[in-house]
Amino acid sequence: MTSPVTPIHSRDNAFVKELRKLSHDSTAYRKQGQVWLEGDHLCRAALARGLRPAVAVFAESFWPQAPEEWKQPAAKVVVLADALFADISGLESPARMGYLLEWLPGQVPLPGVATVVLDRVQDAGNVGSILRSAAAFGFLQVVALKGTAALWSQKVLRAGMGAHFGLHLVESVDASVLEALQVPLIVTSSHQGALIQHTQLPWPCAWAMGHEGQGVGPAVEALAKLQVRIGQPGGEESLNVAAAAAICLHASALTAPV
Known part of the structure; x- marks a missing residue:
């Protein structure tokens, strides 16, 4: 009715x-x-x-x-x-x-689950795309630190294509909350750490994706248990953060128990 x-x-x-x-x-x-x-x-x-x-x-x-x-x-x-x-x-x-x-504010991070951390990712299209990758590759939670594009803004919603509704979303929090995740935090770099394909990735884990120009900030990097890099044999550091996230989350999904 x-x-x-x-x-x-x-x-x-x-x-x-x-x-x-x-x-x-x-x-x-x-x-x-x-x-x-x-x-x-x-x-x-x-x-x-x-x-x-x-x-x-x-x-x-x-x-x-x-x-x-x-x-x-x-x-x-x-x-x-x-x-x-x-x-x-x-x-x-x-x-x-x-x-x-x-919409209810005040979500707190869930401990022990596969998580994506967004550290000042400012482009709404990138944020929405990362949410889609998270949902596709079995990550249950996205934690957006202060300075990240508003997760429920219209542009992020449209870019997310419905991924929001299958994820536990936490936004506008400080890096200090990441200690409560209780899973290893992984950060990426274009020039530091072992190549991702040569790294034994933990599961569950938390992948931190950083600002489009500056990358992951010092507060998040200090909490990282592992640092990996994505090889770019073409010679150009041309991956944007959404593409990098898709590669990293897919690599982790291959290690997850079926």
């Missing part, structure tokens, strides 16, 4: 203003306690993980053809005039639906 439907046609509506802020301000979710998922792919990914939206939002023209299974899980349904949906959208081609999810 579909929840009661609320139509909205005014851009001055308080709900519309909240959605617009969530869509355009990368950290608004922390203040408002809600995350905006725009588009059917992210919404279906959330449903597949058993999440239930507080509000389902549909464009007016799409509402009559929206599948029932996208409407039913929400406690509330809002139908926006098409122009309003386009106005709040952060996409060049606005989607026709979205979900509002409750």
